[in-house]
Amino acid sequence: MTMSVSAPPAPAPVSAGPFHRYSVHSDARHLLGLEGMTRDVLLALLEDAALEREWLRSGAPNRADLAGCSVMLAFVEDSTRTRMSFEVAARRLGANALTFNAGASSLNKGETLLDTMRLFEAMGAQLLIVRHSMSGAPAYLAQHLRATGVINAGDGMHEHPTQGLLDLLTLRDAWHGEFEGRRLAIVGDIAHSRVARSAIAGLTTLGAHVTVCGPGTLLPADVELLGCTVAPTVEDAMEGADAVMALRIQKERMEGGLLPSLVEYAREWGVNHERVALLKPDAVVMHPGPVNRGVELQAAVADSGRSVILDQVANGVAARCAVLKRCWQACREAA
Numbered sequence: 307m308t309m310s311v312s313a314p315p316a317p318a319p320v321s322a323g324p325f326h327r328y329s330v331h332s333d334a335r336h337l338l339g340l341e342g343m344t345r346d347v348l349l350a351l352l353e354d355a356a357l358e359r360e361w362l363r364s365g366a367p368n369r370a371d372l373a374g375c376s377v378m379l380a381f382v383e384d385s386t387r388t389r390m391s392f393e394v395a396a397r398r399l400g401a402n403a404l405t406f407n408a409g410a411s412s413l414n415k416g417e418t419l420l421d422t423m424r425l426f427e428a429m430g431a432q433l434l435i436v437r438h439s440m441s442g443a444p445a446y447l448a449q450h451l452r453a454t455g456v457i458n459a460g461d462g463m464h465e466h467p468t469q470g471l472l473d474l475l476t477l478r479d480a481w482h483g484e485f486e487g488r489r490l491a492i493v494g495d496i497a498h499s500r501v502a503r504s505a506i507a508g509l510t511t512l513g514a515h516v517t518v519c520g521p522g523t524l525l526p527a528d529v530e531l532l533g534c535t536v537a538p539t540v541e542d543a544m545e546g547a548d549a550v551m552a553l554r555i556q557k558e559r560m561e562g563g564l565l566p567s568l569v570e571y572a573r574e575w576g577v578n579h580e581r582v583a584l585l586k587p588d589a590v591v592m593h594p595g596p597v598n599r600g601v602e603l604q605a606a607v608a609d610s611g612r613s614v615i616l617d618q619v620a621n622g623v624a625a626r627c628a629v630l631k632r633c634w635q636a637c638r639e640a641a
């Protein structure tokens with residue numbers, strides 16, 4: 307009898323380690339994280355994403371790179387950008403893309419996550435795109451499914467590798483292709499941020515530096531093991547930086563006493579015009595979205611010429627095209 311366990315192994319506590327070590331790169335059918343990905347693979351993915359972006363911008367018709375590939379979008383946690391851009395990318399490349407509605411599924415009757423994904427494998431899905439609140443859920447599936455490639459679309463506090471790739475592509479443009487010697491400041495809830503973890507992993511591999519800052523309650527105890535430095539104030543973090551990324555404040559964290567109030571957060575840590583003036587003159591402002599306007603990011607900054615937030619969104623489709631092609635090619639080679 308199958309146990310009614312709907313989740314993979316419990317995530318490690320925030321302070322237990324810089325990354326939950328689920329990333330594997332030996333099997334290119336899967337993309338589970340950017341930690342441990344080689345510089346060569348990262349650069350190749352970025353180069354391909356840049357080419358895909360040119361094609362997407364050209365308005366050329368759909369292609370057939372993923373013809374015959376069934377892609378299942380299994381988002382067991384809410385998403386707008388990631389889900390929609392994966393769907394756009396898969397369809398533009400000729401895949402048969404289907405979306406799983408987790409909220410109206412038999413997960414609610416106690417069916418396990420693995421049993422659910424095995425159904426999709428039995429139905430012919432060749433690539434699973436998985437978002438889940440549990441760190442390690444995509445790796446758990448990659449280990450237990452037989453033939454299906456698994457792409458991590460954000461797992462708990464672990465990683466969000468395609469967000470990391472789109473952020474790298476955005477910075478590649480802003481920094482004219484040169485990561486060495488550049489510095490990104492990341493401001494906000496580092497402890498719970500899979501976006502920060504993927505950005506730090508990718509940027510440090512490419513030779514850039516990352517400074518983080520945020521309320522002490524939202525910084526992992528061993529944050530420096532991630533390969534970044536910690537600034538005591540947001541001004542220290544942003545002074546002379548080549549870019550800043552504001553992270554979404556997850557309002558539910560206030561309930562646990564990790565944050566005082568949104569007004570105080572905005573005053574102490576918010577990215578506003580005064581603080582943006584501390585950046586280098588050509589530095590850009592990033593946010594993974596969704597934005598709490600007026601909290602972690604002043605609305606006028608989000609809408610300013612320094613903001614590349616919508617470029618990040620557009621780059622997401624291109625980055626996901628590159629990832630889908632890579633994983634699908636590896637699936638075919640393994641078949």
Ligand code: CP
Nearest residue numbers: 385386387388594595
């Ligand atoms: N950046 C990001 O993951 O956004 P969504 O939650 O809307 O996918």
